[in-house]
Structures are given as C-alpha cells and as structure tokens.
Amino acid sequence: RTSQSLTLIGLGPMGQAMAAAYLDRGYDVTLWNRTPSRADALVARGATLAPTVEQALSANELVILSLTDFDAMYAILEPAKDAVAGRTLVNLSSDTPEKARAGARWVTELGGTHLTGGVLCPPPLIGTPDTSTFYSGPRETYDTYRATLEVITGKSDYRGPDQGLAALMYQLNMFIFWPAMVAYWQAVAVAGAHGISAGEIAPYVTENFTGMGHFIDFYAARIDADNHAGDVDRASMGLASMEHVVHTASDAGVDTAFPAAVHDVFRRVVEAGHGADSFSWAVELLKKG
Ligand code: NDP
Structure with missing residues (x-):
C-alpha cells in the first residue's frame, strides 16, 4: 500500500527537499517545523503547515522526521507525546546506533511504531532514482511504506529488525x-x-x-x-x-x-x-x- 498523504517534521535542507519531492508527485503533505517560515515556499506549492505538533501528528499515520539528531525528536515530541500512539514514525535523523535504539524504544512505549533510516544523498539528489537509504526496524512497516519512502531516494536497503542497524x-x-x-x-x-x-x-x-x-x-x-x-x-x-x-x-x-x-x-x-x-x-x- 502506498500512502498518498503524510506528515513531515523537520525542514532543514533535507526535509525541504523531501517535502518538495512528495509535492512533485501529488502527495498531500502536512508539515511542522520549529521555525515555521521554512515552510513558506512549500505551503505556496500546496503543503499544509500544521499549527501545532499535535495537529501534525494527528493529520497522518505516516510521519517522517528529518532532524539534526534524535535529541531534536525528544524536544519536539515530548510536549506532544500523547499524540504519538498509533503513528508510524520514520526517523531519517542521523545519530548513533544506540541513540536510534533508545529513540525507537521511546516511540514504541508511547504506542507508536518507529523505523530508523539513514539517507545516503545530499538534498539536491533527493527524489532522484539512483540514490539509496538504509532502513531498519519492523519489516512489515518497511514493506508497508517502501513505495512511499522510495520517493525520497529511488532505492532502499532494509538491514533488519535491529533499529540501530540503519544508523x-x-x-x-x-x-x-x-x-x-x-x-x-x-x-x-x-x-x-x-x-x-x-x-x-x-x-x-x-x-x-x-x-x-x-x-x-x-x-x-x-x-x-x-x-x-x-x-x-x-x-x-x-x-x-x-x-x-x-x-x-x-x-x-x-x-x-x-x-x-x-x-x-x-x-x-x-x-x-x-x-x-x-x-x-x-x-x-x-x-x-
Ligand atoms: P539540519 O541540521 O539542517 O536540520 C535541521 C532540522 O532539525 C530543522 O528542521 C531544525 O529546525 C530541526 N531541529 C534541530 N534541532 C532542533 C530542536 N532542538 N528542536 C526542534 N527542531 C530542531 O539537517 P539537514 O536538513 O541537513 O539534515 C537532516 C538529517 O539528515 C540530519 O540528521 C543529517 O545528518 C542527515 N543528512 C543530511 C544530509 C545533507 O547533505 N544535508 C545528507 C544525508 C543525511 P529549525 O529549522 O527550526 O532550525
């Protein structure tokens, strides 16, 4: 199944490029970023800027995170943690394998699902076919969202259930x-x-x-x-x-x-x-x- 609707949290150069790639393919994209102005150009192209983190989370089952590190995830989601249950968080923020495992446990304990990802291309190549991302975490989550995630990089490499492996x-x-x-x-x-x-x-x-x-x-x-x-x-x-x-x-x-x-x-x-x-x-x- 491909999800035609998703939420993206984090609009650094990578998150902006990912949002643009989804908009190019007609996805319904909800955004949230600590600095809201980074969403301006994407909103002008049809994305929706959620006013709160809770609203960003409740808008879609699939939530992609593109942040500097896992600490940024806690900073953003801790105040909205009741809204994590039932969401699938695909965390493309880089960090150590240990931080990825701990982050995945935290999300799981809140009732959410976590898939770790490591993107292997710079922002200008996001959305192009000859690029790849490592994933690890629940196999069924990867299988469910694989086609949607391969909008970001044309290829993906599932490494196994250990959430630290992609990191x-x-x-x-x-x-x-x-x-x-x-x-x-x-x-x-x-x-x-x-x-x-x-x-x-x-x-x-x-x-x-x-x-x-x-x-x-x-x-x-x-x-x-x-x-x-x-x-x-x-x-x-x-x-x-x-x-x-x-x-x-x-x-x-x-x-x-x-x-x-x-x-x-x-x-x-x-x-x-x-x-x-x-x-x-x-x-x-x-x-x-
Ligand atoms: P940035 O560091 O520029 O992304 C920053 C994002 O994280 C912004 O949305 C920023 O919000 C947010 N953020 C950081 N700290 C906090 C915090 N404490 N609270 C809330 N939000 C926070 O990274 P990139 O976009 O360049 O990359 C994203 C991820 O992808 C990183 O983990 C990076 O290692 C990885 N990556 C990057 C590549 C690249 O070439 N850029 C290539 C491959 C992977 P705000 O806008 O408000 O500052």
Whole structure:
C-alpha cells in the first residue's frame, strides 16, 4: 500500500527537499517545523503547515522526521507525546546506533511504531532514482511504506529488525565521507599555497576517488581472510610516504594536523612490529580502541 498523504517534521535542507519531492508527485503533505517560515515556499506549492505538533501528528499515520539528531525528536515530541500512539514514525535523523535504539524504544512505549533510516544523498539528489537509504526496524512497516519512502531516494536497503542497524550503516559511510572530504580540502589547501586552484586538481582528485573502488575490493577480501601480507605494499613504505605528505604540507605553510593523525596510525603499525606487513594491519591496531 502506498500512502498518498503524510506528515513531515523537520525542514532543514533535507526535509525541504523531501517535502518538495512528495509535492512533485501529488502527495498531500502536512508539515511542522520549529521555525515555521521554512515552510513558506512549500505551503505556496500546496503543503499544509500544521499549527501545532499535535495537529501534525494527528493529520497522518505516516510521519517522517528529518532532524539534526534524535535529541531534536525528544524536544519536539515530548510536549506532544500523547499524540504519538498509533503513528508510524520514520526517523531519517542521523545519530548513533544506540541513540536510534533508545529513540525507537521511546516511540514504541508511547504506542507508536518507529523505523530508523539513514539517507545516503545530499538534498539536491533527493527524489532522484539512483540514490539509496538504509532502513531498519519492523519489516512489515518497511514493506508497508517502501513505495512511499522510495520517493525520497529511488532505492532502499532494509538491514533488519535491529533499529540501530540503519544508523550504524549510515555512520560507517560517514567514517569515510567526512575524512575523505577533509583529505580533499587538505590537498586543495596545499595546491592553493602553490598557486594551483581547486578546479585544476579536480579531475585528478576525481580519478583518485574513482580508483578507490579497486583498493576497497582488494583489501576487503584480504582483511576478511586475515591476510595482511606485505607482498603488494608494506606499512614501512606507507609511513615514509605519509612523512612526505606531512612535510609537503608543512613546507607549504599549511596545517598538518590531519595528515599527522594518519601518519600517527602508520607509525604505531610499524612500532608494533608490522612494518613488513601491509598497511591494512592498521585494522588490527584500530580494533583495540
Ligand atoms: P539540519 O541540521 O539542517 O536540520 C535541521 C532540522 O532539525 C530543522 O528542521 C531544525 O529546525 C530541526 N531541529 C534541530 N534541532 C532542533 C530542536 N532542538 N528542536 C526542534 N527542531 C530542531 O539537517 P539537514 O536538513 O541537513 O539534515 C537532516 C538529517 O539528515 C540530519 O540528521 C543529517 O545528518 C542527515 N543528512 C543530511 C544530509 C545533507 O547533505 N544535508 C545528507 C544525508 C543525511 P529549525 O529549522 O527550526 O532550525
């Protein structure tokens, strides 16, 4: 069954894009946001702005939350918690797996149903087919609303009944995304110190990121087989190479904190006696916390 009517709470860049995607497809959309003015353009396009949280909740069985984190959910719903019973809350706010599990328990204790989601695309790609969202929680809730939720991202990936799993899968992607982007900005800063623009290095950076797939597939198979052999790369080579990176940054007068943190991981791998193994042995080091 697809619901042609839903409530959306949270109108940051993501919530606004989601509301627009539903309006584009003719859904009847009820909105609520702490800062009501963020609904103006959507109301002009036919959405309804609920005057209270209670009214937003009672307008529809399906309520999508797109908030900064789970604390924002408590801030919004705590004063209206009697209206949560009977609602299905699809919470697309990112947070830790533990926060997602606790949030789901809270909603369930109030008589509502909770499905956790982690959206893997930025606002401009919301509503497009080649995007995906992780979900976890009750399978039947996912099945019931799958078609409606695939308006937000064309694809979805149900990970299981544990409400924390979608949050975990989302966070695993964030472990890659944020540091990878900072690595890129680091390279842009060093390039800039040499009069080279971000645009000039963009094709090389893109090629670098695209080629990462090869490394991920290669090392994933070896890591899962506990194989950290130094036949293709050696951690001692990685340490020397990261030293060059740190010095290239400091010679350019650019901040070195980020490459120095990577250098420190390699240093500890070598100091643990694994300089002749692959730098993938860092996984064993990092596991110990
Ligand atoms: P924002 O942080 O901009 O969303 C903020 C929303 O949360 C606003 O509606 C804001 O209300 C509300 N909010 C925050 N704190 C409170 C509070 N204490 N009480 C009431 N309302 C509160 O996030 P985005 O829209 O960018 O993203 C939403 C979620 O999606 C986040 O969890 C984010 O991690 C995730 N995400 C974001 C992506 C992106 O590229 N932006 C990509 C993928 C996932 P108000 O308008 O009044 O401030």
